[in-house]
Amino acid sequence: MSVERHTAETPAGERELPLVLLLRPLFPRFHVALTHKFRFLKPWESQLPPDEFLAAHAGAVRALLCSGPTPVDAELLASLPRLELVVASSAGVNHIDVAACRRRGIAITNAGNAFTDDVADFAVALLIDVLRKISASDRAINALPDICNSYGVGHVANLDKLGGKRVGIIGLGSIGSAVARRLGAFGCTILYHSKRKKPSVSYKFFSNVTDLAAESDVLITTCALTDETHHIIDKEVMLALGKDGIIINVGRGALVDEKELVRCLMEGEIGGAGLDVFKNEPVVPQELFHMDNVVLTHHQAVFTPESFDGLLEVVMGNLEAFFSNKPLLTPISE
Amino acid sequence: MSVERHTAETPAGERELPLVLLLRPLFPRFHVALTHKFRFLKPWESQLPPDEFLAAHAGAVRALLCSGPTPVDAELLASLPRLELVVASSAGVNHIDVAACRRRGIAITNAGNAFTDDVADFAVALLIDVLRKISASDRAINALPDICNSYGVGHVANLDKLGGKRVGIIGLGSIGSAVARRLGAFGCTILYHSKRKKPSVSYKFFSNVTDLAAESDVLITTCALTDETHHIIDKEVMLALGKDGIIINVGRGALVDEKELVRCLMEGEIGGAGLDVFKNEPVVPQELFHMDNVVLTHHQAVFTPESFDGLLEVVMGNLEAFFSNKPLLTPISE
Numbered sequence: 001m002s003v004e005r006h007t008a009e010t011p012a013g014e015r016e017l018p019l020v021l022l023l024r025p026l027f028p029r030f031h032v033a034l035t036h037k038f039r040f041l042k043p044w045e046s047q048l049p050p051d052e053f054l055a056a057h058a059g060a061v062r063a064l065l066c067s068g069p070t071p072v073d074a075e076l077l078a079s080l081p082r083l084e085l086v087v088a089s090s091a092g093v094n095h096i097d098v099a100a101c102r103r104r105g106i107a108i109t110n111a112g113n114a115f116t117d118d119v120a121d122f123a124v125a126l127l128i129d130v131l132r133k134i135s136a137s138d139r140a141i142n143a144l145p146d147i148c149n150s151y152g153v154g155h156v157a158n159l160d161k162l163g164g165k166r167v168g169i170i171g172l173g174s175i176g177s178a179v180a181r182r183l184g185a186f187g188c189t190i191l192y193h194s195k196r197k198k199p200s201v202s203y204k205f206f207s208n209v210t211d212l213a214a215e216s217d218v219l220i221t222t223c224a225l226t227d228e229t230h231h232i233i234d235k236e237v238m239l240a241l242g243k244d245g246i247i248i249n250v251g252r253g254a255l256v257d258e259k260e261l262v263r264c265l266m267e268g269e270i271g272g273a274g275l276d277v278f279k280n281e282p283v284v285p286q287e288l289f290h291m292d293n294v295v296l297t298h299h300q301a302v303f304t305p306e307s308f309d310g311l312l313e314v315v316m317g318n319l320e321a322f323f324s325n326k327p328l329l330t331p332i333s334e
Numbered sequence: 335m336s337v338e339r340h341t342a343e344t345p346a347g348e349r350e351l352p353l354v355l356l357l358r359p360l361f362p363r364f365h366v367a368l369t370h371k372f373r374f375l376k377p378w379e380s381q382l383p384p385d386e387f388l389a390a391h392a393g394a395v396r397a398l399l400c401s402g403p404t405p406v407d408a409e410l411l412a413s414l415p416r417l418e419l420v421v422a423s424s425a426g427v428n429h430i431d432v433a434a435c436r437r438r439g440i441a442i443t444n445a446g447n448a449f450t451d452d453v454a455d456f457a458v459a460l461l462i463d464v465l466r467k468i469s470a471s472d473r474a475i476n477a478l479p480d481i482c483n484s485y486g487v488g489h490v491a492n493l494d495k496l497g498g499k500r501v502g503i504i505g506l507g508s509i510g511s512a513v514a515r516r517l518g519a520f521g522c523t524i525l526y527h528s529k530r531k532k533p534s535v536s537y538k539f540f541s542n543v544t545d546l547a548a549e550s551d552v553l554i555t556t557c558a559l560t561d562e563t564h565h566i567i568d569k570e571v572m573l574a575l576g577k578d579g580i581i582i583n584v585g586r587g588a589l590v591d592e593k594e595l596v597r598c599l600m601e602g603e604i605g606g607a608g609l610d611v612f613k614n615e616p617v618v619p620q621e622l623f624h625m626d627n628v629v630l631t632h633h634q635a636v637f638t639p640e641s642f643d644g645l646l647e648v649v650m651g652n653l654e655a656f657f658s659n660k661p662l663l664t665p666i667s668e
Binding site: 117118121122124125126128129132133134135137138139141142143159160161162163164181182184185186187284289290295296297298300301303304305306307 | 452455456459460463469471472476477498515520521623630637638639
């Protein structure tokens with residue numbers, strides 16, 4: 001059991017550090033910053049099978065730090081009878097069985113606003129990229145150095161202006177609001193759908209996403225992925241958006257019916273898409289390759305050092321608050 | 335001389351239309367809109383050599399409509415002794431011998447603000463693209479479908495946040511001001527260099543571009559290309575900007591010492607570049623291909639239908655004003 005001693009216990013003098021279960025290694029900078037404040041249980045370093053490892057430590061685990069999209073499902077939760085807190089490192093918590101946590105009274109915290117500005121910046125850039133064929137042009141220049149058509153003539157017919165566009169934001173939370181503020185400076189008109197009308201904003205509200213799509217030139221998804229928002233952009237919404245309409249997804253892949261999205265793009269039933277997230281990441285549908293009106297990135301909207309510094313603060317703050325019986329910084333509501 | 339009759343004269347009933355010399359075909363939509371208001375001289379349709387064609391019509395040509403970057407040099411101007419107006423279809427007029435026009439009292443008009451918003455939008459998108467590796471990621475996904483690394487991990491180390499960046503704008507005219515307004519909404523700090531300090535803005539002014547670069551994280555060129563601004567970003571400026579600094583050029587290729595730019599990018603002496611314009615368009619330096627920190631587009635910042643509608647209004651308005659002895663809409667000043 002020397003391995004268990006190594007991973008589950010700590011050197012003399014650090015016995016009093018609060019115990020936190022991990023499911024996979026932390027980002028190195030997080031490990032450096034947190035390792036002197038908490039004692040981490042690391043199942044992957046154990047020679048025991050994961051279920052036996054968890055069984056051996058379940059009685060002591062009150063907090064779980066879930067870095068990345070590793071699922072926290074009902075089975076895992078059932079193996080941790082004393083669990084009181086799940087700290088997620090993401091803004092969305094669709095990989096966590098929120099209902100099971102709620103039934104057990106287990107609190108969940110997310111990244112709060114750590115990623116807000118970076119995701120909003122990314123959404124705006126994806127939109128201009130699709131409208132103005134920036135990535136398509138860059139791709140063409142890099143692929144075909146001898147066919148540098150002068151003054152972009154080949155692309156002229158399909159370039160499109162941002163100013164004046166009616167942008168429908170799906171989910172006017174912190175990220176959606178940050179997108180709206182930015183696009184206001186470009187002369188766009190903001191419309192939105194969310195669970196409830198927000199009395200504090202003057203943007204036009206739509207309770208129905210199809211109605212929003214019918215009045216929008218662009219749809220941007222910034223809402224959480226839940227049972228209610230799964231495929232919130234479906235075939236009907238895409239057809240309402242129409243053949244010049246653009247979809248920007250910086251939320252989660254399953255917010256959009258990806259199969260229909262691919263079909264609508266291939267058949268020209270919508271005008272273009274900028275996609276940072278996909279249904280089966282890291283798999284990107286190959287039908288979308290080499291389309292001038294599609295920009296594809298790898299779930300990277302949040303990956304800046306500044307975002308991660310902000311996330312580290314939130315993660316550390318939530319764990320410290322929990323172990324000192326203070327209010328959590330970013331508990332998820334609803 | 336039937337060809338001359340066809341190209342230089344007009345059907346009965348349209349003889350009174352004012353005469354305008356072209357150097358190359360107009361965009362089709364411009365031709366449709368203008369052809370009933372003006373009588374166009376089209377040297378390329380003549381069987382005469384260009385110089386003989388011009389000699390045959392020089393006595394009647396008071397206005398020249400210069401669409402695209404075709405040079406209007408001293409030799410051409412000398413062949414048109416009665417010329418009073420050059421209407422340019424671009425914002426920059428570096429392809430026109432401005433000094434020779436000034437000596438002759440020939441007025442020049444440009445695109446005015448027709449392109450302002452589109453160029454500003456494009457500059458912002460290029461900057462976010464470089465910072466967040468959007469085009470590089472899109473290029474990698476399209477090129478290597480089987481190497482879709484999950485969650486952008488391969489790029490994480492080099493992604494960079496827009497908020498808080500100090501952006502040095504070179505040339506705070508209409509385009510530079512529009513860039514500044516947009517970047518304000520992203521939380522950037524704006525600095526600028528221009529010929530003179532602008533009393534109407536609170537951004538910090540630098541009379542010296544090297545000093546501006548030393549205090550900036552990003553340089554964006556939005557000034558006109560003149561003798562004074564040729565290579566305004568030279569080796570000294572790039573070294574002052576430093577190894578994390580980014581250059582965005584949406585002005586003219588020769589604003590930047592392209593040879594030094596390529597060297598600085600290859601040797602890591604600056605951090606990245608977003609380039610819509612080049613020294614010898616349409617040639618793009620091949621050394622810049624396949625660099626994750628470089629985004630390349632084809633002088634396409636202005637190509638939207640809305641920009642061209644605006645340009646058409648400006649071109650038509652200037653010609654109509656000239657032939658009815660009214661003030662020109664967009665005469666270039668010093």
